Amino acid sequence: MLSQAYPPIQTVQTQSKVQHGSDVSLRCDVPLLSKSSTLHWEKDGEQTPNTTLMYNNSAYILLHTVDERSEGEYYCRLMKDGRVQTVSIHTLNVTSHSHGNRKSQIIYRQSSSNSDVSLICKSTKRYQNWKWTWESSSNSQTDLIAVENGGEVQIKGPIKPGRGSSTTYNSQAFIFHISPVNFNYSGTYRCITETTIYTTTILRTIRVSVEPPDGVSRSHSVVLTCEVSEVTDSVTLVWLRMEGNRGVLVKQQIMTKKINMLRLKVNLSSYETDWQCAVFTENTLRALAPITINLTSSNTNAPTESSAVTNQVINKQANTTLSCVLTLFTGILLGALLYYCYRKRMSVHSDPQESEPVYINISQMRDDRVERSSTPENREKSPEIYRNIRRNRYGKGNMNKRDETPVTSDSVTYATIYFNKSRFQT
Structure with missing residues (x-):
C-alpha cells in the first residue's frame, strides 16, 4: 500500500539585530490562506503571549520594548489539513545597550x-x-x-x-x-x-472611541473613531472587524503628508462586538488598538430559550407575590371592619348617657296621690279608693311593713330608676 505523498515543507529564514528597548514587528506572508488553514507565530516552539494579527494572508506579531529575553527564534507556521505546509523562521538579536543618538x-x-x-x-x-x-x-x-x-x-x-x-x-x-x-x-x-x-x-498615541459610549442597541447607529496624534511619514489607518484573531477590512485611509492628527470614522452596518484599529507604515504593523461594543439588553430580536424560561419564572414569582399582597390587604380590611363593628356595639352598651339614674321621692309621690284623692271631686268619683287609702294610712286594714313608718318631712324614701333614652328618642 502506497503512502500518501505530501509536498515538502517550505522553510524561509531571516534574522535581524535590533536596539534594546525598541519595538519590533514581524510579518509572515503566504500566497493563499483558506478558512481551513491556520497561520500563527511561536517562539522557541511555544505560543507567544504578544499581540498577533492575521490580515490579508499575513500573520503579524508585535514585540514591545525588546530586551535580552526577547532574543530567540520566532516560527511562523502554516497549518493545513493537520500538517505543516510552510515554516518561516526569524532569528532576533537584541543589542545589550540602547545607544541610538544617530537615529530616532x-x-x-x-x-x-x-x-x-x-x-x-x-x-x-x-x-x-x-x-x-x-x-x-x-x-x-x-x-x-x-x-x-x-x-x-x-x-x-x-x-x-x-x-x-x-x-x-x-x-x-x-x-x-x-x-x-x-x-x-x-x-x-x-x-x-x-x-x-x-x-x-x-x-x-492612538485613541479609539465608540458613539454612543454607554452601550447601543441594534436599532441605533454606531460610529467608531480612530485617531493618531501625529503623522510625519506614510501611514495607513485601518478599521478591522475581528473574527477571532483574523481581521476583516472595513475601512482604511492612507496619509502620505505631515498632519497633526489623522482621524478615521466608520458607520457600522453590522453589530459585531470586537473591533481593532490598526496602524501600518510601509506594510509593517506598528500598532493595534482594540475596542469592544457593548450591546444593551434590547438588542435581541427574539428571546432565547434560556431568557424565555427566565421570563416565565419571573412572571410566576410576580403573580405569587401579587396574590400574597392582595390576600394580606383583604385580611387587613376585614379585621378593620370587624374591629369597627365591635367598638360600635360596645359604645352603645357602655355610653353613660344611655342609662342615667333618676331619683324620685316615693313618699312625696304617695302623699301627692293621697291629696289628689282626698279632694271632694275625687271622693265622689272613687269613694272606695278613698276609704282604702284612709284605712291604709291610719292602720285600719292590711299594710305592707315597709309603709308602717309614719310619713314626715324627715322620712323620705328614694328609689333609683334606670331607663334607656334611646327607646324614647324619635
Whole structure:
C-alpha cells in the first residue's frame, strides 16, 4: 500500500539585530490562506503571549520594548489539513545597550488605562548625570526626571514617572516608565547625559472611541473613531472587524503628508462586538488598538430559550407575590371592619348617657296621690279608693311593713330608676 505523498515543507529564514528597548514587528506572508488553514507565530516552539494579527494572508506579531529575553527564534507556521505546509523562521538579536543618538525611533501606543511605555537608556559607558526630557508638538523641551552621581531621582514633571522608572542613580542605565499613556503624551522624548543626547524616541498615541459610549442597541447607529496624534511619514489607518484573531477590512485611509492628527470614522452596518484599529507604515504593523461594543439588553430580536424560561419564572414569582399582597390587604380590611363593628356595639352598651339614674321621692309621690284623692271631686268619683287609702294610712286594714313608718318631712324614701333614652328618642 502506497503512502500518501505530501509536498515538502517550505522553510524561509531571516534574522535581524535590533536596539534594546525598541519595538519590533514581524510579518509572515503566504500566497493563499483558506478558512481551513491556520497561520500563527511561536517562539522557541511555544505560543507567544504578544499581540498577533492575521490580515490579508499575513500573520503579524508585535514585540514591545525588546530586551535580552526577547532574543530567540520566532516560527511562523502554516497549518493545513493537520500538517505543516510552510515554516518561516526569524532569528532576533537584541543589542545589550540602547545607544541610538544617530537615529530616532518611532513607537506607537494606545491611549488607555492599561497601556504603558518604557523609555530606556542603557549604556556600556558610565555617566555622571542622566535626564529625560519631553518636547510636545506645541511646547518647548521640558525636563521630566533627572539624577546626578550618588543622588536620588528628581521628579520635575509634568508627566509623572510610573512604577518601572529608575529611583536611584545608576551610572549605566536610566529608565522613564509611563503608565497609563494619555493621548496628549505624544511627542519627542530624549535621554540626555552630561555630554550628549543619548537616545531619541518619538511617541505617537492612538485613541479609539465608540458613539454612543454607554452601550447601543441594534436599532441605533454606531460610529467608531480612530485617531493618531501625529503623522510625519506614510501611514495607513485601518478599521478591522475581528473574527477571532483574523481581521476583516472595513475601512482604511492612507496619509502620505505631515498632519497633526489623522482621524478615521466608520458607520457600522453590522453589530459585531470586537473591533481593532490598526496602524501600518510601509506594510509593517506598528500598532493595534482594540475596542469592544457593548450591546444593551434590547438588542435581541427574539428571546432565547434560556431568557424565555427566565421570563416565565419571573412572571410566576410576580403573580405569587401579587396574590400574597392582595390576600394580606383583604385580611387587613376585614379585621378593620370587624374591629369597627365591635367598638360600635360596645359604645352603645357602655355610653353613660344611655342609662342615667333618676331619683324620685316615693313618699312625696304617695302623699301627692293621697291629696289628689282626698279632694271632694275625687271622693265622689272613687269613694272606695278613698276609704282604702284612709284605712291604709291610719292602720285600719292590711299594710305592707315597709309603709308602717309614719310619713314626715324627715322620712323620705328614694328609689333609683334606670331607663334607656334611646327607646324614647324619635
